[in-house]
Amino acid sequence: MAESLDFYDLDSELSDEERMVRDTVRRFVDDEVLPIIAEHYQNGTFPEDLIPKIAELGLLGANLKGYGCAGMGQVAYGLICQELERGDSGLRSFASVQGSLCMYPIHAFGSEEQKQRWLPGMAAGEIIGCFGLTEPDFGSNPAGMITRAEALPGGGYRINGRKRWITNGNLAKVAIIWAKLDGEIHGFLVPTETSGFTAQKIEDKFSLRASVTSELILEDVEVGDDALLPGVKGLRGPLSCLTQARSGIAFGVIGAAMACYDCALSYAKDRVQFSRPIAGYQLVQNKLVYMLTEITKAQLLSLRLMRLKEQGKMTPPQVSLAKRNNCEHALAIARIARDILGGNGIMFEYPISRHMLNLETVSTYEGTHDIHTLILGQTITGIPAFE
Ligand code: TGC
């Protein structure tokens, strides 16, 4: 099994259960993801065959309790994200969307009937969900969304609108659609087989190629009263889901960074130029030390973030700081690793360019780097600078 960087002995801060979860997912990724993922990336396909195994390991909604979910702690959830993303960001995205963006809102804001109806099948990987917040004209500013729901006189709702960049869109049996009802944002559980609902796969991506990304079109989609998530209204609903997912992403990107570091270090030790292995040159060592330092800082930040979450003390700006920092440095690490491999760094044989291009998206979705800068700027100054 691949060993991973642990310069500050953070292993000793983990419980036996957390180590076991991490090692189990690590083995799964080594054995079943790494051998196939480059081909999926090349072909632009998501490895759907892995879904039953991912579910069997308890990785879907892993940190939720009851309804068939594994009920793990937040650190264990972070470690799952880390190990999945060591394989590919697309795999971690799949799990983030299913667990944090789809199962979490049903768990947190759904009725008992909705929880019973959807969650066990979602934990078992039989029902895949997607999360529709972003629209073609409203990305960073979801408050402006155009998608509308109207209450029907005989009961139920009619929904019209478009959602863009929706992970798992063409895999999903249920879409969580955020729409304005009487001017207020609400969440609706829309079965994707409903008449008027269409998902179109977005092709030709450079990034997250082993992940399904879709545009959702809703034309007079009619759903029952039981589609409305009753427990939340306003932007707080979707943003609460993003807080869950972003904390996992902060942990997840460390996995991609570790994969790049491991690959670059081993390559640098083997690759001889001029008179010795390139790892023996000061400039290359400087790059490796930057990687080591930033991975270690990201590990400390993420572990602390998830411990705060377990204690019920984590705040959204703390999540923003970790997501922003860890994505920024994971991307920088991937670019430097590509440089250390020289020409070989651009080849599919090595995972580096795949991670690098994935991380371009991860830095953008779930709040861009600069949106998190503005969230933190507002936190420390008290002055919002969004408009
Ligand atoms: P603002 O007035 O600040 O807040 C509105 C209400 O929301 C509450 N709130 C939060 N609640 C929970 N968690 C958070 N992080 C929250 N942030 C704010 C806030 O307290 C307020 O509540 P209430 O009850 O007082 O009404 O809202 P704003 O319109 O000014 O927007 C703020 C801004 C720009 C930060 C927000 O819109 C934002 O985060 N924009 C970024 C959009 C984004 O991240 N989109 C992600 C789409 S999903 C995705 O990318 C999935 S990729 C998944 C994958 O494949 O892994």
Ligand code: FAD
């Ligand atoms: P824009 O909001 O147009 O931003 C463009 C640039 O302008 C960015 O650099 C941004 O930082 C900057 N900017 C915007 N506002 C300001 C400001 N006030 N001040 C300074 N700079 C600003 N969404 C979902 O709802 N569900 C999903 O499952 C999902 N999955 C995704 C998967 C992929 C592969 C991708 C690429 C995206 C996904 N998204 C999803 C959408 C993602 O969350 C958005 O792309 C992201 O929020 C940014 O929105 P945008 O692309 O419209 O960019």
